[in-house]
Amino acid sequence: MVYKYDFLIIGSGIAGMSYALKVAKAHKGKICMICKTSLEEANTSFAQGGVASVTNLEVDNFEKHIHDTMVAGDFISDKEAVKQVVEKAPSQIKELVDWGTNFDKMQDGRYDLHREGGHSEFRILHHADDTGAEIQRALMEAVRTNPDIEIKENHFAVEIITQHHLGARVTRRTPYINCYGAYVLNPETEKVDTYLSKVTVMCTGGCGAVYQTTTNPVIATGDGEAMVYRAKGTVKDMEFVQFHPTSLYHPGETHPAFLITEAMRGYGGILKLPNGETFMEKYDKRLSLAPRDIVARAIDKEMKIHGLDHVCLDVTHKDPEMTKHHFPNIYTKCLSIGIDITKEMIPVRPAAHYMCGGIKVDLNGCSSINGLYALGECSCTGLHGGNRLASNSLIEAVVYADAAAKHSIEHVNDYDFNEKVPEWNDEGTLTNEEKVLITQSIKEVGQIMSNYVGIVRSDLRLKRAWDRLDLLYEETENLFKRVKVSKELCELRNMINTGYLITRMAIERKESRGLHYTVDYPAHAYDKK
Numbered sequence: 001m002v003y004k005y006d007f008l009i010i011g012s013g014i015a016g017m018s019y020a021l022k023v024a025k026a027h028k029g030k031i032c033m034i035c036k037t038s039l040e041e042a043n044t045s046f047a048q049g050g051v052a053s054v055t056n057l058e059v060d061n062f063e064k065h066i067h068d069t070m071v072a073g074d075f076i077s078d079k080e081a082v083k084q085v086v087e088k089a090p091s092q093i094k095e096l097v098d099w100g101t102n103f104d105k106m107q108d109g110r111y112d113l114h115r116e117g118g119h120s121e122f123r124i125l126h127h128a129d130d131t132g133a134e135i136q137r138a139l140m141e142a143v144r145t146n147p148d149i150e151i152k153e154n155h156f157a158v159e160i161i162t163q164h165h166l167g168a169r170v171t172r173r174t175p176y177i178n179c180y181g182a183y184v185l186n187p188e189t190e191k192v193d194t195y196l197s198k199v200t201v202m203c204t205g206g207c208g209a210v211y212q213t214t215t216n217p218v219i220a221t222g223d224g225e226a227m228v229y230r231a232k233g234t235v236k237d238m239e240f241v242q243f244h245p246t247s248l249y250h251p252g253e254t255h256p257a258f259l260i261t262e263a264m265r266g267y268g269g270i271l272k273l274p275n276g277e278t279f280m281e282k283y284d285k286r287l288s289l290a291p292r293d294i295v296a297r298a299i300d301k302e303m304k305i306h307g308l309d310h311v312c313l314d315v316t317h318k319d320p321e322m323t324k325h326h327f328p329n330i331y332t333k334c335l336s337i338g339i340d341i342t343k344e345m346i347p348v349r350p351a352a353h354y355m356c357g358g359i360k361v362d363l364n365g366c367s368s369i370n371g372l373y374a375l376g377e378c379s380c381t382g383l384h385g386g387n388r389l390a391s392n393s394l395i396e397a398v399v400y401a402d403a404a405a406k407h408s409i410e411h412v413n414d415y416d417f418n419e420k421v422p423e424w425n426d427e428g429t430l431t432n433e434e435k436v437l438i439t440q441s442i443k444e445v446g447q448i449m450s451n452y453v454g455i456v457r458s459d460l461r462l463k464r465a466w467d468r469l470d471l472l473y474e475e476t477e478n479l480f481k482r483v484k485v486s487k488e489l490c491e492l493r494n495m496i497n498t499g500y501l502i503t504r505m506a507i508e509r510k511e512s513r514g515l516h517y518t519v520d521y522p523a524h525a526y527d528k529k
Contacts, residue, residue, distance in 0.1 A: 014139060024148040050124040054123055158184065215244055272312050274347075356514075358380040435486075
């Protein structure tokens with residue numbers, strides 16, 4: 001089957017849905033949103049902490065938020081991208097509210113602001129401890145009731161279409177690569193359909209699932225980054241993988257691991273060893289409120305020093321009723337495994353959480369491929385630099401969705417449908433034996449990435465990861481050429497490609513910077529000059 005849409009959106013989190021709503025409002029063409037599972041299952045819905053925006057002008061301002069972001073990013077961040085997100089955040093918060101998002105307020109009507117690690121002021125808008133789920137709920141209602149947006153759930157984008165599929169030789173030196181849409185798998189028919197589009201928008205979310213332990217849903221397999229890289233688009237800063245310092249330690253529940261929001265440390269939670277000793281004073285004067293990379297490395301080191309599988313977060317000194325009020329979901333979750341957080345410390349450990357790099361885009365969300373935009377976690381806007389400041393990701397997604405919507409609406413007629421695109425060749429069969437091989441390879445990717453490309457790295461570990469991934473790549477590409485396409489096989493390909501990009505860029509960075517820490521280059525390159 002061949003479908004035609006003016007705007008093809010691949011992904012259904014805050015970036016994809018807010019972009020769809022903004023474009024639909026302009027009534028400039030047919031819109032289709034591709035979701036690999038359901039609308040509900042996106043990284044957005046797993047975000048607990050909140051959304052960072054300057055709203056309390058009595059004590060806060062844009063300059064402070066910009067400075068905090070640059071410091072957290074180890075001054076690799078693009079200053080113009082930082083300014084764009086920070087300065088446009090308040091107007092986008094208003095739009096989220098207009099779409100039905102409820103942020104918690106105090107009795108006087110002002111927003112109940114939280115503070116998180118790396119922030120100099122209280123500026124985190126939230127909805128209890130499930131802000132992402134609240135935003136996802138509001139946007140889903142708005143999208144589902146909008147007649148101009150066609151939603152295709154349980155569909156999987158296999159590849160974006162470029163002139164490569166028309167027989168042209170496309171390399172990373174090709175000056176103009178054009179995107180004509182995407183090949184999309186319909187699991188019901190087991191057929192790969194052709195989706196032609198004028199504008200294609202990649203909003204596929206994160207890639208935490210390439211690690212054994214992650215706060216991301218299992219669908220976060222780096223699909224967008226992998227597809228664009230295979231299409232010879234520019235991908236950047238993939239070495240900067242953020243590990244959230246505090247996921248709930250509960251053996252057997254690692255994919256996803258339950259997130260203990262950073263707001264709990266802003267609330268007064270203290271990191272301790274299981275014996276009750278504090279340790280953050282050894283690593284940073286900001287203690288438990290230091291940026292995530294510092295806290296994650298500190299926890300990792302303490303676990304190794306003491307032979308522990310977790311440390312603890314203590315809120316037992318806080319008012320029990322206030323704790324239950326601010327963190328109802330965390331309280332309920334911990335209680336379900338026998339931990340009363342008002343009386344007992346919470347066992348926590350780091351888990352892969354957020355990709356700061358991704359598909360390189362400009363201030364309008366345009367990638368290096370004509371007609372292709374990238375938004376949200378799969379993109380690299382330059383905002384996060386070497387390390388994302390807490391709660392900057394959701395606001396980045398809506399700010400860039402707004403910029404991309406305005407730019408693509410203005411330029412949609414610059415593109416046209418390419419009628420020469422061939423349909424997908426779906427020859428081949430998939431046996432049960434081969435499905436077992438796919439499942440095993442997915443496990444191997446997680447083991448390789450967690451063991452060798454984790455919080456602390458070395459040249460030796462990275463080289464071992466490279467060699468192992470190269471073997472898996474050869475095996476999987478040979479399999480892909482011989483068999484019928486399946487979602488599982490495509491996800492495996494994407495995970496291997498994403499793992500390769502993280503590893504290669506980690507090898508290339510000969511310094512410790514932001515989230516990339518290597519024992520072979522423990523200082524900044526510029527510190528050695």
